[in-house]
Amino acid sequence: xxxxxxIAEARDGALxxxxxxxxxxxxxxxxxxxxxxxxxxxxAGVAGKAAELAAYGATKVHVAEVASxxxxxxxxxxxxxxxxxxxxxxxxxxxxxxxxxxxxxxVALDTGLxxxxxxxxxxxxxxxxxxxVYAGKAVATVELATSPFVVTLRPNVFPAENATGSxxxxxxxxxxxxxxxxxxxxxxxxLTRPDLAEASIIVSGGRGIxxxxxxxxDQVKQTVAENYKLIExxxxxxxxxxxxxxxxxxxxxxxxxxxxxxxxxxxSPNLYVACGISGAIQHLAGMSSSKVIVAINKxxxxxxxxxxxxxxxxxxxxxxxxxxxxxxxxxxx
Amino acid sequence: MNIVVCVKVTPSTAAxxxxxxxxxxxxxxxxxxxxxxxxxxAIEAALQHVEANGGEVTLLxxxxxGSTKDIRNGLAMGAVKAVHLTDDNYELRDSxxxxxxxxxELKSLQWDAIFFGKQAVDSDNYQxxxxxxxxxxxxxxxxxxxxxxxxxxxxxxxxxxxGTEIVELSAKCCISFTKGPKExxxxxxxxxxxxxxxxxxxxxxxxxxxxxxxTKLELPPPRPAGRIVGEGPEAAKELARxxxxxxxxx
Numbered sequence: 001x002x003x004x005x006x007i008a009e010a011r012d013g014a015l016x017x018x019x020x021x022x023x024x025x026x027x028x029x030x031x032x033x034x035x036x037x038x039x040x041x042x043x044a045g046v047a048g049k050a051a052e053l054a055a056y057g058a059t060k061v062h063v064a065e066v067a068s069x070x071x072x073x074x075x076x077x078x079x080x081x082x083x084x085x086x087x088x089x090x091x092x093x094x095x096x097x098x099x100x101x102x103x104x105x106x107v108a109l110d111t112g113l114x115x116x117x118x119x120x121x122x123x124x125x126x127x128x129x130x131x132x133v134y135a136g137k138a139v140a141t142v143e144l145a146t147s148p149f150v151v152t153l154r155p156n157v158f159p160a161e162n163a164t165g166s167x168x169x170x171x172x173x174x175x176x177x178x179x180x181x182x183x184x185x186x187x188x189x190x191l192t193r194p195d196l197a198e199a200s201i202i203v204s205g206g207r208g209i210x211x212x213x214x215x216x217x218d219q220v221k222q223t224v225a226e227n228y229k230l231i232e233x234x235x236x237x238x239x240x241x242x243x244x245x246x247x248x249x250x251x252x253x254x255x256x257x258x259x260x261x262x263x264x265x266x267x268s269p270n271l272y273v274a275c276g277i278s279g280a281i282q283h284l285a286g287m288s289s290s291k292v293i294v295a296i297n298k299x300x301x302x303x304x305x306x307x308x309x310x311x312x313x314x315x316x317x318x319x320x321x322x323x324x325x326x327x328x329x330x331x332x333x
Numbered sequence: 334m335n336i337v338v339c340v341k342v343t344p345s346t347a348a349x350x351x352x353x354x355x356x357x358x359x360x361x362x363x364x365x366x367x368x369x370x371x372x373x374x375a376i377e378a379a380l381q382h383v384e385a386n387g388g389e390v391t392l393l394x395x396x397x398x399g400s401t402k403d404i405r406n407g408l409a410m411g412a413v414k415a416v417h418l419t420d421d422n423y424e425l426r427d428s429x430x431x432x433x434x435x436x437x438e439l440k441s442l443q444w445d446a447i448f449f450g451k452q453a454v455d456s457d458n459y460q461x462x463x464x465x466x467x468x469x470x471x472x473x474x475x476x477x478x479x480x481x482x483x484x485x486x487x488x489x490x491x492x493x494x495x496g497t498e499i500v501e502l503s504a505k506c507c508i509s510f511t512k513g514p515k516e517x518x519x520x521x522x523x524x525x526x527x528x529x530x531x532x533x534x535x536x537x538x539x540x541x542x543x544x545x546x547x548t549k550l551e552l553p554p555p556r557p558a559g560r561i562v563g564e565g566p567e568a569a570k571e572l573a574r575x576x577x578x579x580x581x582x583x
Contacts (some may be wrong), residue, residue: 011494011495028444034411037506039513050546057536065360067352069493069498071463071466071473071475072466072467072472072473075463075467095494096476096494097494098494099460099475100460100463100475100476101463102460102463103428103432103460103461103462103463103464103467104463104466104467104473105462106429106460106464106544107429107432107463107464107467107468108467111429111544112429112442112543112544112545113427113429113458113460113544113545114462114545115428115457115458115459115460116457116458128548131457131458132553133455133456133550134350134359134454134455134457135346135454135457136553137552138350138352138359138550138552138553139351139352139550139552139553140357140547140553141547141548141549141550141551142545142546142547142548143545143546143547144545145544145545145546146545149544149545172385174579176548180472180502180503181395181412181472181473181475181500181501181502181506182500182503183498183499184488184499184500185498185499186363186493186498186499187496187497187498187499188495188496189495189496189497195495197492197494201582201583205492206487206578223582235518238583256478256511256512257492262346262454263346263370263371263454264510266457266495270582271576271580271582271583277506281347281349282346283344283375288556289553289555290578291580292576292582293556293559294572294576300561305561307556307559308559309556309557309559309560309562309580310558310559310561310572310575310580311560311561311577312561312563312564312565312568312569312572313560313561313563313564313565314560314564314565314566314568315565316514318565318566319565319568321446321564321566321574322566322569322570323569323573324568325569326569326573326574327364327572327573327583329573329574330573330574330577330583331583333471
């Protein structure tokens with residue numbers, strides 16, 4: 001019997017939901033091979049998480065108390081724990097942090113890495129995984145032939161599944177770790193909305209959000225910022241993240257971190273609401289794996305309607321506020 | 334300060350993807366290639382550095398023999414020379430195999446810092462910068478929008494979940510870039526002409542065994558046909574109902 005190491009992620013001392021998804025998937029894979037699951041949490045104020053992770057299948061929880069994030073310190077801690085427990089696999093969330101340090105974990109373990117997987121299979125003792133490539137225009141099946149292997153798991157794709165049991169908490173010795181990179185400053189973003197890459201609902205705006213804005217570049221920018229409040233209001237009713245098409249970002253109306261698509265973020269939320277987005281190939285690639293897609297666009301020929309589950313043909317300035325009202329009614333009913 | 338920028342030549346983001354006869358890589362017929370957009374941000378950042386602090390920019394690329402003309406576009410942006418590790422089956426390499434080949438070549442090149450794009454828009458692995466840094470035992474900062482060089486150190490600004498981080502790295506380091514404040518420069522015609530004469534050292538990429546292997550490439554399943562709920566704001570009520578009762582997502 002061997003062990004799968006599932007890395008949990010915490011923010012401000014609280015476990016993120018992706019942690020439960022990763023531990024649950026580790027548990028499902030472990031069940032096939034008669035393996036067990038141990039979890040590792042790294043961060044500040046992360047002690048006392050054993051019961052929460054045991055509720056998804058971890059039998060032991062390693063806790064590494066580290067004041068702030070560092071790529072190489074996180075990677076070394078993860079690799080050391082994986083080595084010490086003889087892990088057959090390391091499951092890491094494909095979050096910004098997970099994507100950042102996973103490569104160094106693989107090198108430290110002298111093994112291979114498969115990034116951003118959306119499913120894992122285990123047949124005849126062999127593991128394989130599927131992952132979107134070309135921003136989702138294609139899907140690759142990848143054989144994980146090495147032992148151990150490292151995978152990063154896309155958030156919101158793997159279901160979290162309650163298990164029974166308890167877990168022992170083990171403190172990881174982190175003394176003597178000097179990070180190669182030092183964080184000088186952290187500016188917490190003022191946004192209270194969920195992160196795009198991890199959100200279960202996303203509302204995005206496209207070129208249509210410009211409306212009748214005219215004048216200088218700055219005037220247009222100001223009007224668009226005002227118009228974007230419609231998108232933000234709908235997002236807030238849904239508890240959603242706010243996204244944007246490339247056209248909106250290239251025009252300087254929204255920051256690049258909001259961009260959904262091939263040169264932005266590839267997302268797979270439960271619900272994606274596209275407002276005034278026509279559906280360029282790069283955008284469609286980045287959001288077509290969403291479970292449900294809603295398109296609101298005045299052009300009935302817009303390519304976005306080809307991938308939409310539900311569409312409304314109409315002016316977003318009329319439809320979006322009305323839809324926000326109806327959403328509120330439904331949610332409160 | 335001399336900077337090596339690792340670049341990959343990738344299909345244009347406007348390209349439609351079809352699976353090739355091998356079943357493990359794409360059909361290249363009719364596909365336009367270009368320098369990976371994130372690598373273009375890295376080239377731009379590197380050029381700004383050498384303009385401010387002196388030194389030169391070298392490109393290092395692992396890719397198909399035929400991608401030379403796209404690498405020359407990077408030279409036309411302002412890099413002084415390029416090393417092209419050729420492998421027509423580069424798409425089948427995993428990120429470790431690419432990182433190892435690049436790291437080995439980097440050992441024989443002169444540089445103060447190594448820049449990358451945060452990910453390649455074809456394989457979407459975003460692992461090569463971290464792996465190269467681990468192989469060369471260098472500090473790394475990924476997904477940076479800018480990296481300023483001051484008092485012998487880089488101060489890089491990177492977006493992380495929940496905020497922005499300012500990190501400090503010693504001069505010898507790896508930095509991967511995302512979109513920055515300045516768009517990558519367009520090569521001018523005279524610079525395109527000059528780039529034709531810049532040194533481009535082409536040699537076979539070393540073989541490195543894959544640790545993970547693509548066994549199949551396929552198109553995503555088509556989405557089930559959707560429907561138009563209605564026209565104008567009158568349809569909003571029905572849409573909200575469908576999302577609650579039929580799709581059960583709100």
